Amino acid sequence: MKDYQSLLFPYAYNILGSAEDAKDAIQDVILKYTIKGVQPENEKNYLIRGVINQSINLKRQKQRTQPEETWLPEPVATEKSDVGLELRELVSYSLLYLLERLNPKERAVFILKEAFAYTHEEIADVLSITIEHSRKLLSRANQKVHQKEKRVPRPNTLKEQFQSIEQFTSAIRQKDLDTLHQLLSKEITFYADGGDKIKVVKKYCTGIQEVADLLLLVYHKYQKNYTVKPFIMNHQPALLYYYRDQLTTCQVFELEEGTSRVKRISVVLDPEKLKNLKNL
Numbered sequence: 001m002k003d004y005q006s007l008l009f010p011y012a013y014n015i016l017g018s019a020e021d022a023k024d025a026i027q028d029v030i031l032k033y034t035i036k037g038v039q040p041e042n043e044k045n046y047l048i049r050g051v052i053n054q055s056i057n058l059k060r061q062k063q064r065t066q067p068e069e070t071w072l073p074e075p076v077a078t079e080k081s082d083v084g085l086e087l088r089e090l091v092s093y094s095l096l097y098l099l100e101r102l103n104p105k106e107r108a109v110f111i112l113k114e115a116f117a118y119t120h121e122e123i124a125d126v127l128s129i130t131i132e133h134s135r136k137l138l139s140r141a142n143q144k145v146h147q148k149e150k151r152v153p154r155p156n157t158l159k160e161q162f163q164s165i166e167q168f169t170s171a172i173r174q175k176d177l178d179t180l181h182q183l184l185s186k187e188i189t190f191y192a193d194g195g196d197k198i199k200v201v202k203k204y205c206t207g208i209q210e211v212a213d214l215l216l217l218v219y220h221k222y223q224k225n226y227t228v229k230p231f232i233m234n235h236q237p238a239l240l241y242y243y244r245d246q247l248t249t250c251q252v253f254e255l256e257e258g259t260s261r262v263k264r265i266s267v268v269l270d271p272e273k274l275k276n277l278k279n280l
Contacts, residue, residue: 017073072193079232093234164260195270
């Protein structure tokens with residue numbers, strides 16, 4: 001049997017928003033397939049279908065127990081050349097967050113259509129639904145995530161985006177509030193997810209003044225002596241914060257379309273969501 005882990009990962013992860021859950025879903029499907037000893041006409045499509053449906057079921061279970069407060073997806077590094085090909089179909093981090101508005105089946109249809117370019121006929125076959133139902137699910141999904149927002153705009157190169165992030169972090173280090181205000185979008189939103197183990201200063205805030213004040217407080221009280229490394233997470237600029245070589249924080253940024261201002265900051269502190277990034 002071929003190694004389908006890399007092929008199946010984007011399908012599971014895009015639906016679940018968790019690398020660990022995606023690996024579990026894939027492992028379960030491959031194990032059951034091996035035990036059953038079935039011989040499908042198309043092994044690859046059989047496993048893809050199984051992983052998608054397993055991921056939908058697992059997502060439903062997770063949503064029942066998921067806390068109401070701010071929840072952020074698990075970030076995945078997408079810049080290393082040795083894994084770039086298998087991760088090219090991962091959706092952006094900002095879109096992954098927006099997809100939490102969808103129910104699992106709407107999410108699966110949206111992912112199959114937008115990330116993998118499936119036809120409605122193919123989606124109907126994978127999910128065992130009608131073509132018309134597939135179209136309705138996609139329409140509802142588009143309305144919930146707002147079609148115009150579904151892709152992170154990339155008016156600048158990643159190099160230019162990281163230059164903007166460097167200006168942003170420099171303003172924070174120097175307590176340059178005026179410059180920091182200029183670098184934040186009027187629509188700026190801040191999200192922080194510490195999971196069950198890490199208590200965050202604030203889980204959510206919005207507005208230039210409030211976000212700027214929070215950023216200065218957190219950095220100068222907790223992160224001043226941390227080592228900071230730039231990285232690319234889910235195709236977006238990010239910063240990784242280390243304390244004594246221990247990864248503590250991942251900040252993922254979305255920049256405003258047509259400008260260099262920061263529109264969204266997603267801060268992941270949950271150790272469970274950081275453990276796959278520890279070797280970066």
